[in-house]
Amino acid sequence: AQPPPATRLRAQVPASGACLGAPSVMPAKGGGKRAKGGGKCAELKIQDAFKAGDIDAVVAEMRAHESIVGVQEEGCAALGKLAMNDENRTAIARAGCIEAVLAGMGAHGSIAAVQEQGCRALWILTLNTDENKTAIARAGGIEAV
Secondary structure, three states, X not given: OOOOOOEOOOOOOOOOHHXXXXXXXXXXXXXXXXXXXXXXXXXXXXXXXXXXXXXXXXXXXXXXOOOEHHHHHHHXXXXXXXXXXXXXXXXXXXXXXXXXXXXXXXXOOOOHHHHHHHHHHHXXXXXXXHHHHHXXXXXXXXXXX
């Protein structure tokens, strides 16, 4: 089953009970920071945004929490899944997702999970669209992978 077509929601994704803690981070395997507290909240918001097809919310959380491994991994995974829907690919590229994925990959170059999800998202974005291939190359995607 394909993910839902992307939409732009005007309301913020509601915070779950896990989002009530103070923001904090802890070390992740291989370096970087793994979300705990506020970072975990961002991961949950990305999951909710994915379910709603809200590309802008995914990108916003990735940009707001660039230093947190789990947020970047979850964001790249969500964008890759949303890009599985043919209608979403161009919208995703135009929403700044390519830059968000590349920024996450650059910030966590030694974290395999972020690299894997980022490469997967970029690959899916290139399916059946020369426009996205060109955009990824211009944004530094070839060097990143």
